[in-house]
Amino acid sequence: MVYVGRDGAFSVNGLGLGSAPFPLSFSVNEVSGCWVVDATAAQASQLADMLAGAAKDTVVVVDLATNSFLDDEYVQWTPSQIAAGQGIGCSVHSLGWLAAGVVGLSDEALVMRRDDVPGFLAGWSPYQLALVGLPARPDTEQLDEIALAIGTAEHGRPILPTLPGCCLWYSGHDDCYVWVESTDPQLAPAILSRLLALLAGSALVTAEPVEAAEPPGCLVEALIGERRDWVGMLGATSPSAVSVNLTATSEPWRLSHPLPQRVDRIAVYDVAEATWHLTQP
Secondary structure, three states, X not given: OEEEOOOOXXXXXXXXXXXXXXXXXXXXXXXXXXXXXXXXXXXXXXXXXXXXXXXXXXXXXXXXXXXXXXXXXXXXXXXXXXXXXXXXXXXXXXXXXXXXXXXXXXXXXXXXXXXXXXXXXXOOOEEEEEEEEEOOOOOHHHHHHHHHHHHOOXXXXXXXXXXXXXXXXXXXXXXXXXXXXXXXXXXXXXXXXHHHHHHHXXXXXXXXXXXXXXXXHHHHHHHHHHOOEEEEEEEEEOOOEEEEEEEEOOOOOOOOOOOOOOOOEEEEEEOOOOEEEEEOO
């Protein structure tokens, strides 16, 4: 079950001046032995447990920007100060000249246990966050190699194949847009399952958070097996059931794209039974 509150990504984000409901979007491709997911809308904290699991052992936070932690001069706390404020023990690696003038790298890299990721992200919102996952704790040389690979990465191409020894790359923007690369083929369908639960929960939440069940693996795997790109919007909604209208697309959805009018599949969430099923439109 997933807890969904009024401050979730689908609730706080809207489209255009009229703040139309924000859509679910999901695209996945396999590139050079890793699975690349481009999706909306989820906050880093809403995916924290999944990212921690895919990281296997260690997470390195390499980029962090937020308005949630500011000093008296409205200057953002350093990543290590934020970790301390969250009660997370981690080691700090100064990136120095490797981060100078580089978009996507903070001056500090935080090295933490994967199990500390949910606590690190709890209760605040980063408008930019990037992290890598590794199967073992990196040494100083490997951290510098990772930073160098990030700083010299070619825009628009998967970065994970260039990161030495890493099994996960996550980049989140505006605590809404999700870009994930993983060597674990199960992470992509798990993200789609989480997005469906978050969207359905956003239609049910009132003053108090609600719990929403994630669809089973067979349902999301059927969708991905049919098409790799989907856009979803809330359909018929009642206290007993929530429908998500899904449209198969030919490319990843972008904010500049019009919302599709065609419906190819409907995912229906039964609130009382906490179950999902797919129907035809």
